[in-house]
Amino acid sequence: MKQSGSISIGISGWTYAPWRGSFYPKGLPQSQELAYASRLFRAIEINGTFYGLQTPEAFHRWAEETPEDFTFAVKAPRFITHIRRLNEPAVPLANFMASGILRPGPKLGPILWQFPPNFRFDAEKLEAFLKLLPHDSEAAAACAKRHDNRLKARAFARIDAKRRLRHAIEIRHESFRDKAFINLLRQYDVALVCADTVEWPRLMDLTSDFVHCRLHGSQELYRSGYGDKALDDWAARVRAWSQGKPMHDGCFAETKRVKAMKRDLYLFFDNTDKLRATRDAKTLMKKLDLFEEDEKRHAHAI
Incomplete structure (x- = not known):
C-alpha cells in the first residue's frame, strides 16, 4: 500500500502453555518460542512488564532473538496505573525507564498504559502524569537516572541514538468518554487505544500520528475469536487509518475533524484462551496482504 504508514499486526504475549503443540510445533523448545512467533508477526506485546520490573539482560535477550525489523510494545507497570493509580508516579516511572526498556533500541515500540476498569477520568491527575512522560530516548534516559533502589538489576540509562518514544493509553471506564480527555491526549501526543471488547468503551478517536488497537474478544472477554466479516471490518479500518482516511x-x-495523515498502525490480538489470537492475527495479515512476506521471514527461524 503506497503512501501508507507502517502496519504491525501481532499478539499479546508469547508464553502460553496451550499454544505448545498447536501454534508452536510439537517439540519446539520453550526458549525458542519468541524466535518462532516473531518471524510470523511483526510485533508482540511484552506482558511481564505489567506485573513487575524486568531486567536489562531480559530485554537484551528478547531483542537478540527477534528479526531486525521487529517491534515490541511494552506494557507499563500496574504499580503505577493500578496500585498507585497515577499518584506520585515520578519515581516509579524512573524505575520503569531504568529497568531496561531502552535496551532494545530501535525495536522498542509503543509503551502501553492500561488503566483499571474502576479508574475514572480525572483531568488534573491525568495531565500531571502526561507531563512526566518522556517522548524520546534522551528524555527517557534522563528520567531513568532518577530511579531509586527498587530495581531488580543495575539501572540501564544508555542510548545509542535519539529515538522517538510513543505512548498509548487504554481506558476501561465510561467517564473517559469526554472530549476533555481526547484533547489532553492530543495536547501531549499520546494515542488512545482502540480496545475491542464487549465490557469497556471502544473509542476510535485519533489523538496521535499512530493508531494502537487491542482486540480482546468479539463476544467474550479474552476468549472469543473474530469471524471473517469482523476481520474484514478490521482490515478496512487498518487500511483507512494507515492511509490517512479516518x-x-x-x-x-x-x-472534531482530525487531520488527514498517514498513520503507523499497531494491532494486537489478546483473545488467547481459546487459541484464537494467533489464528486471527494470521488471518488479518492475509487480508492485508502481509502474511506471505512474513512466511518467508519465518523460513529463517531457528
Whole structure:
C-alpha cells in the first residue's frame, strides 16, 4: 500500500502453555518460542512488564532473538496505573525507564498504559502524569537516572541514538468518554487505544500520528475469536487509518475533524484462551496482504 504508514499486526504475549503443540510445533523448545512467533508477526506485546520490573539482560535477550525489523510494545507497570493509580508516579516511572526498556533500541515500540476498569477520568491527575512522560530516548534516559533502589538489576540509562518514544493509553471506564480527555491526549501526543471488547468503551478517536488497537474478544472477554466479516471490518479500518482516511463506524468522545495523515498502525490480538489470537492475527495479515512476506521471514527461524 503506497503512501501508507507502517502496519504491525501481532499478539499479546508469547508464553502460553496451550499454544505448545498447536501454534508452536510439537517439540519446539520453550526458549525458542519468541524466535518462532516473531518471524510470523511483526510485533508482540511484552506482558511481564505489567506485573513487575524486568531486567536489562531480559530485554537484551528478547531483542537478540527477534528479526531486525521487529517491534515490541511494552506494557507499563500496574504499580503505577493500578496500585498507585497515577499518584506520585515520578519515581516509579524512573524505575520503569531504568529497568531496561531502552535496551532494545530501535525495536522498542509503543509503551502501553492500561488503566483499571474502576479508574475514572480525572483531568488534573491525568495531565500531571502526561507531563512526566518522556517522548524520546534522551528524555527517557534522563528520567531513568532518577530511579531509586527498587530495581531488580543495575539501572540501564544508555542510548545509542535519539529515538522517538510513543505512548498509548487504554481506558476501561465510561467517564473517559469526554472530549476533555481526547484533547489532553492530543495536547501531549499520546494515542488512545482502540480496545475491542464487549465490557469497556471502544473509542476510535485519533489523538496521535499512530493508531494502537487491542482486540480482546468479539463476544467474550479474552476468549472469543473474530469471524471473517469482523476481520474484514478490521482490515478496512487498518487500511483507512494507515492511509490517512479516518473511519466513522465506531464511537467517539470528540467529533472534531482530525487531520488527514498517514498513520503507523499497531494491532494486537489478546483473545488467547481459546487459541484464537494467533489464528486471527494470521488471518488479518492475509487480508492485508502481509502474511506471505512474513512466511518467508519465518523460513529463517531457528
